[in-house]
Amino acid sequence: MAPPGLPGGVFDSRSGKGNAMAFGFRLPWHGEARTHPSRMRAPAAKSWLPGALAALSADAGAQxxxxxxxxxxxxxxxxxxxxxxxxxxIAEAAASVPWLVFDGGRxxxxxxxxxxxxxxxxxxxxxxxxxxxxxxxxxxxxxxxxxxxxxxxxxxxxxxxxxxxxxxxxxxxxxxxxxxxxxxxxxxxxxxxxxxxxxxxxxxxxxxxxxxxxxxxxxxxxxxxxxxxxxxxxxxxxxxxxxPSGALVYQPKEGGNLTPEQYERLKAELEDGYQGARRAGRPMLLEGGLDWKAMGLTxxxxxxxxxxxxxxxxxxxxxxxxxxxxxxxxxxxxANYQEANRAFCRLTVLPLVHRTAAALTAWLQQVYGAGLKIDYDADRLPGLSAERDGLWARVGAADFLTDEEKREAVGYQRVAG
Structure with a gap:
């Protein structure tokens, strides 16, 4: 598809040649378009023939x-x-997770x-x-x-x-x-x-x-x-x-060419009179021998x-x-936003925080001893509030657990006595 927003080159339907460089684009089927830019030849002089076509073209290939x-x-x-x-x-959610520091297991x-x-x-x-x-x-x-x-x-x-x-x-x-x-x-x-x-x-x-x-x-x-x-x-x-852009087809009834002055005037009228959001929908006025053909995909x-x-x-x-x-x-x-947020916290945020905590622990143990451990409080993440409420409800209903075991099950330390 032709790139939008730029006028095209000139294509001669008789000879198969064109003055594409007049508008800053090269025709992709020309041999010059496949050579290195430093070895590009200068564009030929403008040549307008009956049946000439003003078209849009650019080099193929993704950048x-x-x-x-x-x-x-x-x-x-x-x-x-x-x-x-x-x-x-990701960065804000991971940075909001509070850090916990353990020394000697406490x-x-x-x-x-x-x-x-x-x-x-x-x-x-x-x-x-x-x-x-x-x-x-x-x-x-x-x-x-x-x-x-x-x-x-x-x-x-x-x-x-x-x-x-x-x-x-x-x-x-x-x-x-x-x-x-x-x-x-x-x-x-x-x-x-x-x-x-x-x-x-x-x-x-x-x-x-x-x-x-x-x-x-x-x-x-x-x-x-x-x-x-x-x-x-x-x-x-x-x-x-x-x-989308299109083409101007020049097919005069009685043969002849556009003069350089006519070419420059046509180019200026297209750029000044029909481009821009404020000029959207303005009808195009064409002189004899000119016809507009849409060429772009919608x-x-x-x-x-x-x-x-x-x-x-x-x-x-x-x-x-x-x-x-x-x-x-x-x-x-x-199914809903809450499930998506919980998956985001569990599958993306917490693995990143866990990796960082493990790296910080091994690094700072060189200074504060092997008993140091850096952990994080995942319960403080708002996206995991539903999981936390469900865990507390299940543990609270477990009559076979003591209060100390329940505290340990939800991540709290045991209290002596």
């Missing part, structure tokens, strides 16, 4: 976005509403690690820190935490942006160091420093990379580009009288709406967010 972290962030989180909302839902109400997790950055609360951390994992598959020491003890945590990090391999192929580059400066971190914990590298599973994780959003890259292209196509359609023919919704569902699927929670029509996987 996909880069898989780098900046490109994924721009095209996904910063430009696509589905990916933006899904990423925020929950601690006050502990340096608990203070560190609640306020890892002196300039902000823990929710914002972990929201950024989970966002890094979703958009890049990797997250790096740098420990900040003060007075000989661990005083804070610092997140390092994934696109500024580089893994330096040793002679055996395993990571020997991490390098951070920002502001023209490079800083190298040892994988196993002699004193204190080194950088904590959290990563998601990647089947083809030994050192870096795979971003969930990268699996939806084609759907992401398709959804963005659909919105751009729709915008261009509105900018061009809300209709949105109905392309099943435009369903294609866009299908791309949105693929993006939500890759990120693990039920489409129902994003308001995407056509998804009947869950």
């Amino acid at each position: 996909w976005s880069s898989r780098s972290y900046p490109a994924m962030s721009r095209e996904g989180f910063m430009r696509n509403p589905v990916a933006h909302r899904a990423t925020r839902m 929950e601690q109400e006050r502990h340096p690690v608990l203070d560190l997790l609640q306020r890892p950055d002196p300039n902000g609360a823990g929710d914002g820190f972990f929201e950024t951390l989970y966002g890094h994992l979703v958009l890049s598959g990797n997250a790096w935490i740098n420990p900040v020491s003060a007075g000989g003890h661990l005083a804070g945590l610092q997140l390092l942006r994934p696109d500024r990090m580089r893994v330096i391999e040793g002679g055996d192929g395993w990571p020997a160091a991490y390098e951070h580059q920002a502001g023209g400066r490079r800083q190298r971190f040892a994988v196993s420093p002699e004193e204190g914990p080194g950088l904590l590298h959290l990563k998601l599973f990647h089947p083809l990379d030994d050192h870096l994780g795979f971003a969930p959003l990268e699996a939806a890259l084609m759907a992401l580009d398709l959804h963005n292209a659909a919105m751009s196509w729709n915008k261009a359609l509105l900018d061009n009288s809300a209709r 949105p109905r023919d392309m099943d435009f709406i369903e294609a866009k919704n299908g791309a949105a569902r693929d993006i939500a699927l890759a990120l693990g967010v039920p489409p129902m929670l994003l308001g995407i029509p056509g998804d009947l996987t869950y």
